Amino acid sequence: MARKASLSGFPEWLPQERLIELHVLDTLRRVFDLHGFSNIETRAVETVDQLLRKGEIDKEVYAVSRLQADEASASEAGLALHYDLTVPFARYVVENAGHLAFPFRRSQIQKCWRGERPQEGRAREFTQADIDVVGDGVLPFRYDVELALVVVEALGALPIPDFTLRVNNRKLAEGFYRGIGLTDTASVLRSIDKLEKIGAAKVGQLLREELGATDAQVDAAIALAAIRTPDTSFVAQVRALGVSDDLLEEGLTELEQVIAEASKRAPGRVVADLSIARGLDYYTGTVYETVLNGHESLGSICSGGRYDSLAAKGNRTFPGVGLSIGVTRIVSRILSQDFAAVSRQVPTAVLVTLADEDSWSAAQDVAASLRARGISAEVAATAEKFGKQIKFADRRGIPFVWFTGADGTHEVKDIRSGAQEAADPDLWTPPAEDLAPQVLRVP
Amino acid sequence: MARKASLSGFPEWLPQERLIELHVLDTLRRVFDLHGFSNIETRAVETVDQLLRKGEIDKEVYAVSRLQADEASASEAGLALHYDLTVPFARYVVENAGHLAFPFRRSQIQKCWRGERPQEGRAREFTQADIDVVGDGVLPFRYDVELALVVVEALGALPIPDFTLRVNNRKLAEGFYRGIGLTDTASVLRSIDKLEKIGAAKVGQLLREELGATDAQVDAAIALAAIRTPDTSFVAQVRALGVSDDLLEEGLTELEQVIAEASKRAPGRVVADLSIARGLDYYTGTVYETVLNGHESLGSICSGGRYDSLAAKGNRTFPGVGLSIGVTRIVSRILSQDFAAVSRQVPTAVLVTLADEDSWSAAQDVAASLRARGISAEVAATAEKFGKQIKFADRRGIPFVWFTGADGTHEVKDIRSGAQEAADPDLWTPPAEDLAPQVLRVP
Structure with missing residues (x-):
């Protein structure tokens, strides 16, 4: 793969x-x-x-x-x-x-x-x-x-x-930056967005050099971005930074609602992460990112x-x-x-074999009966020896082969176990797990 | 539309x-x-x-x-x-x-x-x-x-x-043209392909002018293209034109197999149509086209x-x-x-209404119970008057609205009939035809 x-x-x-x-x-x-x-x-x-x-x-x-x-x-x-x-x-x-x-x-x-x-x-x-x-x-x-x-x-x-949905709020971030005197909030966001990639020291340097931020402003901005909680305790942590701003309050209330409900309905999978900035300009409130743990x-x-x-x-x-x-x-x-x-590579559940070249049309009838009940079936293209027809099914991952005798009797064989039984094309059904290819999580 | x-x-x-x-x-x-x-x-x-x-x-x-x-x-x-x-x-x-x-x-x-x-x-x-x-x-x-x-x-x-699958065979056509002495079969096919658009007279003119075909050759080529049968009688009609060629015979046998089986399994829907040429060069045998009748x-x-x-x-x-x-x-x-x-414009089968703003989370529980059983449900976003919430559902084509009383009892209303009944979110199921939008053939 x-x-x-x-x-x-x-x-x-x-x-x-x-x-x-x-x-x-x-x-x-x-x-x-x-x-x-x-x-x-x-x-x-x-x-x-x-x-x-x-x-x-x-x-x-x-x-x-x-x-x-x-x-x-x-x-x-x-x-x-x-x-x-x-x-x-x-x-x-x-x-x-x-x-x-x-x-x-x-x-x-x-x-x-x-x-x-x-x-x-x-x-x-x-x-x-x-x-x-x-x-x-x-x-x-x-x-x-x-x-x-x-x-x-x-x-x-x-x-x-498992994964973690990280949520932040633009109002919260912008209000906070404004509250500490950094008014070019878009530029602050762009720098903060690089935190995971370049680290706090370099982000601080960017804020100082590009925006003329003071050490106190840098410390506050980076302290905000360091807040990450699986519950609404982030609210108290932000308040503890002592910044006051209307937009910040609005953002706090919004993010609190998201996290309060999500921590109840999807415990552990949704966190408040105040470092999330998202590059795109058009976001105006809640922003989301998700990582595979x-x-x-x-x-x-x-x-x-x-x-x-x-x-x-x-x-x-x-x-x-x-x-x-x-x-x-x-x-x-x-x-x-x-x-x-x-569970297998092809949709086909059953290969209907051919006893001889003249039986193709009768084999199509069998396949049509199976398909009418939702069972994927195909008919062998040529009446090769049964061993070759079975091998054809095996190579493609088709689990069952169907045989129709000259006397009109039908049998179906599970080529994985070798078990073979009499079957009626209008009644036989494979086990549910063999009906269609199953995609299974590997533990 | x-x-x-x-x-x-x-x-x-x-x-x-x-x-x-x-x-x-x-x-x-x-x-x-x-x-x-x-x-x-x-x-x-x-x-x-x-x-x-x-x-x-x-x-x-x-x-x-x-x-x-x-x-x-x-x-x-x-x-x-x-x-x-x-x-x-x-x-x-x-x-x-x-x-x-x-x-x-x-x-x-x-x-x-x-x-x-x-x-x-x-x-x-x-x-x-x-x-x-x-x-x-x-x-x-x-x-x-x-x-x-x-x-x-x-x-x-x-x-x-209903539709008609028209089938022809390149070998049949090329063998026939070769048999009557028209060796640039690709050019003949290109002209014959225009039959439906420009008519037999103009196709004949093309064959004469571009390929130097004789009147007899033109007549034979157009006679072949005029053959259209819902069964294998085309074979006799082609033979009656008196042309003999190995490739023609091969094509006749192939097309006969397709039409013989198809006229049995899909009567009326598959015809032999010897005018079908298909523009693309890479076809070498059977060619298919389908029209809506x-x-x-x-x-x-x-x-x-x-x-x-x-x-x-x-x-x-x-x-x-x-x-x-x-x-x-x-x-x-x-x-x-x-x-x-x-049958409706949205996947939603049920709108879960809100009695008051605080009931949103409880309403999500109801919706989750319905979804767990394959019933598409959404929750009203705000606790407007019930009349407004019902109108919201009606405007979007959602057939059912769900009410949860202050005492925890549940009722569901079919807003088309107005019928309302007590219901359990873990048991209630809509009629099968209301489960998902149905696409129905208009008679």
């Missing part, structure tokens, strides 16, 4: 690997459906203007153009592949606002493209699974709590090690936040909150670390 | 339209799984060389490049979005031959891109659903019969009008054929046979003609 992609950064899976990816995708979709999210897709391309307005680094964007431009392709000038699903979703909401019922709960699971340097967990073509709730004008804060719980449930259903270097597997004005139409705004799960990042790690195994 | 895409040729669906598309995609995947096809995906990009080698018109191809090229992006020069799934699959087979069990049965459902002039049924971004069987060196002819039956079953499970102008909704040497690795070849279903073409027609309706 460590083949090299023929084009760096564009992973492709073998059929048995794809079964694991499908299991991840199906699981996420099922959880999103159970929570009432409407699935949509958006086109793969956006205008370059639309993409760059949200502040992404432009060299990471893949432009799209006709190989041979002509007059008909002029309307397509300035198109590029989307690098996430949030920006396209914001456009979709604005364009279709008249057709949607707000608050609009949507899930979206699609490929994205970014020209980043490939490494494990960072592909150039990758699948994201997003959920967002968007309101018309207002959106109750409660959705910030709910969405954290939905992704915890979704990630908890995947064959991965013991695999922190993989980076965040699920991130997001609250944005108050990503989408706007005239003076109408559509505030939202959402999270994005990095499906390809997760699947790559499942495959490279063998977190999961699949 | 006739909104205009904001970017011509790049359709996007509303949530209720997407439910119909998802139904189509899920149905196809289920049928493919039941027939033992392993699902895979390939990357969206191929090298331009790889794409153009297969003879596509280059101006239809979308090139991909970094918006700001740098040294790191040099390895990506000459990339383009795939325009179908056959060419990428051929590459995948060659690259992964050592990891696949042959004959390899694969399904692949993905987006493709072509810069064609947009019209209904012809988008620039569209989804194809392909099945192919590929052998290592050899591939029994029987798969040509089987794959026709699989797509007939798959299309028959969709909410569309009464919607022939939409073009083919499912096409394909046998190819003997699309994929090769040194002197090893991987012959295959496959068909490609035009999902976007089908879904566009379902939506524009209202062939199908969806």
